Amino acid sequence: MNERKEPHPTDLVLEVQHVNGGYRKGGLLGRGGYKQILFDVDFQVRHGQIVGLVGESGSGKSTLAKLILGLLSPESGKIVHHTPRPQIIFQDPYSSLNPAYDVEWILEEPLRVYGKYDRAERKQRVRDILARVELDERFLSCRPDELSGGQRQRVSIAAALIRRPRFLIADEPVSALDVTVQAQVLRLMRTLREELDLSYLFISHDLNVVYQICDRVLVLKGGVIVEQGDVETVFRNPQHAYTKRLLAAAE
Amino acid sequence: MLEIQDLHVKFHSRDHEAVGGVSLRIDDGEILGLVGESGSGKSVTAMSIAGLLPRKQCALRGAILLDGQDLLLADRSILRRMQGNRIGVVFQEPMSSMNPLLRVGVQVGEALRIHQPELRPEARRALVLQAMADVELPNPEECYRKYPHELSGGQQQRAMIAAAIVSRPSLLLLDEPTTALDVTIQAQILELLKKLNAEMGMSMLFISHNLNVVRKLCARVAVMQKGLLVETGSTDDVFHRPQHPYTQRLIASIPTRHGREVS
Numbered sequence: 001m002n003e004r005k006e007p008h009p010t011d012l013v014l015e016v017q018h019v020n021g022g023y024r025k026g027g028l029l030g031r032g033g034y035k036q037i038l039f040d041v042d043f044q045v046r047h048g049q050i051v052g053l054v055g056e057s058g059s060g061k062s063t064l065a066k067l068i069l070g071l072l073s074p075e076s077g078k079i080v081h082h083t084p085r086p087q088i089i090f091q092d093p094y095s096s097l098n099p100a101y102d103v104e105w106i107l108e109e110p111l112r113v114y115g116k117y118d119r120a121e122r123k124q125r126v127r128d129i130l131a132r133v134e135l136d137e138r139f140l141s142c143r144p145d146e147l148s149g150g151q152r153q154r155v156s157i158a159a160a161l162i163r164r165p166r167f168l169i170a171d172e173p174v175s176a177l178d179v180t181v182q183a184q185v186l187r188l189m190r191t192l193r194e195e196l197d198l199s200y201l202f203i204s205h206d207l208n209v210v211y212q213i214c215d216r217v218l219v220l221k222g223g224v225i226v227e228q229g230d231v232e233t234v235f236r237n238p239q240h241a242y243t244k245r246l247l248a249a250a251e
Numbered sequence: 252m253l254e255i256q257d258l259h260v261k262f263h264s265r266d267h268e269a270v271g272g273v274s275l276r277i278d279d280g281e282i283l284g285l286v287g288e289s290g291s292g293k294s295v296t297a298m299s300i301a302g303l304l305p306r307k308q309c310a311l312r313g314a315i316l317l318d319g320q321d322l323l324l325a326d327r328s329i330l331r332r333m334q335g336n337r338i339g340v341v342f343q344e345p346m347s348s349m350n351p352l353l354r355v356g357v358q359v360g361e362a363l364r365i366h367q368p369e370l371r372p373e374a375r376r377a378l379v380l381q382a383m384a385d386v387e388l389p390n391p392e393e394c395y396r397k398y399p400h401e402l403s404g405g406q407q408q409r410a411m412i413a414a415a416i417v418s419r420p421s422l423l424l425l426d427e428p429t430t431a432l433d434v435t436i437q438a439q440i441l442e443l444l445k446k447l448n449a450e451m452g453m454s455m456l457f458i459s460h461n462l463n464v465v466r467k468l469c470a471r472v473a474v475m476q477k478g479l480l481v482e483t484g485s486t487d488d489v490f491h492r493p494q495h496p497y498t499q500r501l502i503a504s505i506p507t508r509h510g511r512e513v514s
Contacts, residue, residue, distance in 0.1 A: 056433035057404070149289070178288035178460060183504040205433065208463070208506035235508060249438040250463075251508075 012082050013167050013199040014045040014068065019077035021067050036075070037063040038223045045167070050193065050200045052214035052231065054207055054246070060223040061203045065169050068201065083166035083199075089156050091172035096156055097144040103130075103155055104140040110162050125162060132195065133158045134188060150181035154188065161196065171203045186213050207250040211235055219243045252454055253277040253300070253422055258313035260295050260304065269295045271478040272313070277422070282448055282455040284469030284486065286462055286501070292478040293458045297424045299323075300456070302334045317422070335366035339415030343427035345407035349399040356395030359383060359414040366418060382413040385451075386443060405436035409443065416447065423447075423455045429464055441468050462505050466490055474498050 019041045025032035037060045045051045055061050066072040068079055069088060090096040097106055107126045111117045117125070127137060133154040144152055153173065160168055170189070174182040190213060192198055204210050210217055210231070217234050219227040219242065227240040238244045253276065260270040270292040277283045287293045298304045300315055302322065315322040317337060322330060339362075342348045349358055360379040363370055370378070376395075383391035386409040399407055408428060415423055425444070429437040441464065447453055459465050465472060466486055473483040474495070481495040493499045 056435065179462065179506075180288065180500055180504040182506070186506075206506065207434070208508055211508045212506045245435060249434040 010082060011047040012044055012080075013047055013049070014082065014086075014201070015078070015080040016041055016043050016064075016068065017078040017080070018042050019067060019074045019079060021063060021072060021074040021077075023063075023072075034075075036223070038067070038074075041077070041220075041223075041225055043218055043225065043228055045199055045201060048193065048197070048199055049216060050189075050202050050214045052210035052217040053201060053203045053220060054205065054210055054217060055220035056205060056246075059220045061220055062171060063223075064220070065171050065201070065203060068169060081167070085163050085165040086167045086169065087160040087163070087165040088169040088171060089153075089160045089173045091175050094144070094152065094176075097152060097159070099144050102141050102143050103147075106144075106155065107158055107162055110159065114163065129158045129162050132161065132192065148181075149177050150184060153177060153181075153185055157185075157188070157192070161192070164196075166197065167199050167201075169201045169203065172205065173202070174209060175204065175206065182209070189213065207235075207247060219246065252279050252318055253456075254314075254316040255296070255300070256314040256316070258296065258299060258311070258315065260292075260299055260309055260311050262309045264308070268478055269309075270299070273475070273478075273480045275473055275480065275483070277454050277456060280448065280452045280454055281471065282444070282457055282469045284465035284472040285456060285458045285475065286460065286465050286472060287475035288460060288501075290477070291475040293475050294426055296475070297340075297426050297456060297458055300422075301338055301340050301424055302330055303340070332366065335362055336418050337420050338422045338424060339418070339420040340424045341408075341411050341415045341426065341428045343430050345404065345411045345431070346399065348411055349407065351399055353398075354395065355397050355399060355402065355410050356380075356383075358399075359395075359410060359417055361414065362418045378417060379413070382417040383410070385416065385447065386410070386413045388413065404432055405439060408432060408436075408440055412440075412443065412447075416451070416453070419451070421454060423453050424458075425455060426458045427460070428457075430459065430461065437464065444468060462490075462501065474501065 019038060020036060021038045022034060022036035024034055041064060053061055065088065067074055069086060104126055107129065108122050111122045111125060130137060135151060135154050139151065174185050177185060202214055214231050216229065217231050218225050221242045227234060227238065227243045234243065235247065238247055255273060255275040258270055258273045259268055261268040273296055285293050299311060311323055317333060356379050359382060360375050363375050363378060380391045380395065383394055388394045388406060388409050402410060429440050432440060445468065448455060457465065457469055469486050472486050472489045474481050474489065476497045482489060482498045489498060490502060493502050
């Protein structure tokens with residue numbers, strides 16, 4: 001179940017309640033079998049929080065993102081959104097932006113698809129969001145391949161924000177970027193959180209980045225959340241052996 | 252052991268030099284870190300040492316001296332022998348550097364087959380198994396017969412390192428060897444490299460954009476930006492007392508676990 005509720009007075013943004021999920025392997029009537037990826041995943045994202053999700057390849061981070069976005073249905077458990085239109089930013093802006101169109105077209109696309117805005121309004125919103133991600137208007141006529149990695153990721157962020165979501169999943173948003181650009185994009189994400197009143201689920205394999213930007217952290221291993229808590233607490237005093245190992249490796 | 256003097260590399264297809272006058276030296280048994288962001292010319296520098304740049308598509312100037320012999324001037328056949336036997340190379344993506352259709356053992360032994368054709372198959376096999384044991388692949392005999400996809404990511408990278416060290420080169424070029432790996436695996440590979448360096452006295456050029464990794468492994472670091480070397484020094488100096496503004500900016504950008512920037 002993937003319920004969506006109108007904003008209501010709770011400070012919750014997202015509730016993931018005892019979710020089990022995975023992939024059907026195809027075959028007639030789904031008889032090809034079922035591979036469970038996530039086991040009893042349970043956490044909440046509160047208003048204004050940046051919640052980090054860390055884990056190594058194959059731990060189920062991206063499957064969880066798909067479940068939250070409703071691209072995959074949980075086998076059991078419940079995912080409740082308290083904000084409308086959750087969006088996602090992907091790792092690799094090279095592959096998530098349509099190379100055939102310019103930035104203006106890319107940013108306008110969601111507004112065109114969801115109808116109700118007239119042309120002038122669309123143009124205005126595109127310009128507004130571009131300013132938010134600190135890109136000059138001259139980039140409107142550029143295609144993705146004319147932009148640097150950092151500029152491209154800013155465009156992806158703008159595309160995710162154009163319909164004014166309040167909750168974003170950021171799936172390794174800075175992993176493909178050089179370290180100086182990485183720092184700029186992280187700063188931008190923090191600024192946007194304040195200005196646009198956003199909350200994030202921040203997926204990353206880089207624990208130091210998570211430490212820098214997140215308020216809470218979830219540690220996922222083999223589809224199980226082995227530890228979760230306040231970033232300072234978990235990083236200073238990890239409880240689970242796996243968290244300790246992960247932190248030691250990234251020291 | 253390796254000395255690069257004023258190396259310039261320019262691709263005919265580009266207006267600017269990819270490497271614009273780099274001078275570097277690697278001492279015997281040293282691990283030198285080469286850091287910089289994408290497009291800074293780190294990989295091109297390594298490729299010129301390994302002789303992997305397409306000679307027709309670029310112009311090289313300067314000198315690359317390996318134990319006194321200039322690799323840029325050397326005759327093609329000498330070069331091939333030197334680069335095959337004396338220099339080993341490991342790239343970032345083990346999966347794309349390996350041939351999926353050949354057994355791991357065969358690929359690890361490739362350098363021997365090409366550069367030491369006089370070796371008998373049994374002797375070659377013994378050297379391959381030894382190299383696989385050196386990189387701590389579990390059960391070398393079994394790994395020898397496996398195909399690349401049957402190994403985990405960390406094991407694949409170990410196999411690539413085995414292939415690079417099988418002919419006992421004196422210099423190992425490592426181009427982002429841990430970048431595609433999970434942190435815990437990354438840490439294991441770094442330990443392995445330290446061990447190989449200590450036990451075999453192999454010199455290494457370790458290229459990475461990940462400054463934390465470089466700090467853990469290297470005693471000396473060179474920093475490149477836009478084809479130029481902006482700073483070289485001991486790891487301690489470069490990380491704690493960076494001189495060049497670019498290095499300062501680079502170091503300041505490293506996400507750390509001290510001084511959280513809470514907004």
